[in-house]
Amino acid sequence: TTWGFGLEEIEGSVQYEYGEKFAELINEKSDGEIEVKLYPYGQLGGLTDIYDQVQEGAIQLAFGSGFLGGTVPESQLFSLNFVLTDDEKLNTEILNDPAFRKHEDLVAAFGERNLQPLAIVPEGWQVWSANKAVRTPEDFDGMAIRVMDNRLLRETYSAYGAEPTTMEYGELFSGMQLGQLDGNIQPVFAHQEMDFYQVQDYLIFANQAQFIATFMGNKEWYDGLSDEHKDMIEETVVELVPYVHDVQTRLNTERLDIITENSDIELVYLTPEERDAFRELSIPVRDTFAEMVGERGERLMNALIEQVEAAQSGDET
Ligand code: 6CS
Structure with a gap:
């Protein structure tokens, strides 16, 4: 089985690193049965094309951030300024605490658009x-x-x-x-x-504000998964909370050095x-x-x- 995963960012990005790790873990946990195929930004068209395709089930998984406001208006919550703390790690934990990540209003807002929110991924300061x-x-x-x-x-x-x-x-x-x-x-x-x-x-x-993306699945597809596969996803997104915090802080630090070395x-x-x-x-x-x-x-x-x-x-x- 192949799960297609649409990314809003190119190879080497935070979303790409998240996708690679997610693919690796799911492949391992399913003993090679499930392969997650990543579609970096550009391969599926523009940003809203990615959301359309996950809503229609042409792909199973996707990231959605700022442009998702047209599809899931409530997701604009993640664009609010000065709402989170100054501590990035704490923010990542708060957003992924089941009390928020699985909040019935969040699940309903996405669910109404045939989407299932799976994880909230801060990618660093805007x-x-x-x-x-x-x-x-x-x-x-x-x-x-x-x-x-x-x-x-x-x-x-x-x-x-x-x-x-x-x-x-x-x-x-x-x-x-x-x-x-x-x-x-x-x-x-x-x-x-x-x-x-x-x-x-x-x-x-x-x-x-933090740059925040929601990792989401097509809801019909998700609802039809076996409990075993749902548990596999749940276990993986929980493992990826500290992982993506480390990835984003490392990438953002390294890239700032590249920027200052190569420009004035x-x-x-x-x-x-x-x-x-x-x-x-x-x-x-x-x-x-x-x-x-x-x-x-x-x-x-x-x-x-x-x-x-x-x-x-x-x-x-
Ligand atoms: O600004 C944007 O449109 C894009 N920027 C990033 C870092 N990720 C995805 C988003 O759509």
């Missing part, structure tokens, strides 16, 4: 790139910054004072090179592997006070999220916020 240093919302004034295709991100960057622009992942390099875009938002590894850093002058670290790009790290100005502007966007997705999505957002607060105060979650 880092801004621009041709000038951005330290304050005023610096964003008039800047055409590329955001993934979802309304929540457009609202967020409008609140920051920028002019959010949507463009397909594979078109960003030329978009920046031709000056259609002034800025971009990606985890460090992506700024490097897609060559984006070569056409930008500044990388700005505001630690406003300047690194800007916002101070806590500078971050606060953006945090304040991001809070009302939570209400926008609730208006957009209705009660179920709002409950899910509040569940996440509560988990974060409990984890920060050291309580049991």
Whole structure:
């Protein structure tokens, strides 16, 4: 049996490393019966083509992140800024705690679109790139910054004072090179592997959000799996929680070195006070999220916020 797995990123990326390890573990656990075939970004068309194909069952598994907002509006929750903690490992654990990962509202939101959420995968901080240093919302004034295709991100960057622009992942390099875009938002590894850093002058670290993808399956397919295969998947995604945290921190660190060795790009790290100005502007966007997705999505957002607060105060979650 072959399970097709659509990736939103190219070979060498965090999603690819996750996919390779998932494939290896599933192959081992099934004694070679199941082969997972990876389709890196580009092979199945654009981003929304990947989601269409997993919804239709042409492939069984896929990652979905920012562009998934059109398919599963509630997934825009993962685009909210300043909701998670500053501790990446803790964030990965909170998101994959069964209390959140298997939350009935999350499962229902995906399920309604014939999708089964399996794991939530943070891939590192979302880092801004621009041709000038951005330290304050005023610096964003008039800047055409590329955001993934979802309304929540457009609202967020409008609140920051920028002019959010949507463009397909594979078109960003030329978009920046031709000056259609002034800025971009990606985890460090992506700024490097897609060559984006070569056409930008500044990388700005505001630690406003993690890049988060949902690992998901076609629901009909998933429901039809044997208990043995479901358990195999469950065991594997649990094993991959610490694994992918290590992968993303290693890749993001190594790739930053490659970027600084190969370019004169300047690194800007916002101070806590500078971050606060953006945090304040991001809070009302939570209400926008609730208006957009209705009660179920709002409950899910509040569940996440509560988990974060409990984890920060050291309580049991
Ligand atoms: O910006 C994007 O569209 C893409 N960036 C990454 C790092 N992963 C997938 C996503 O679609």
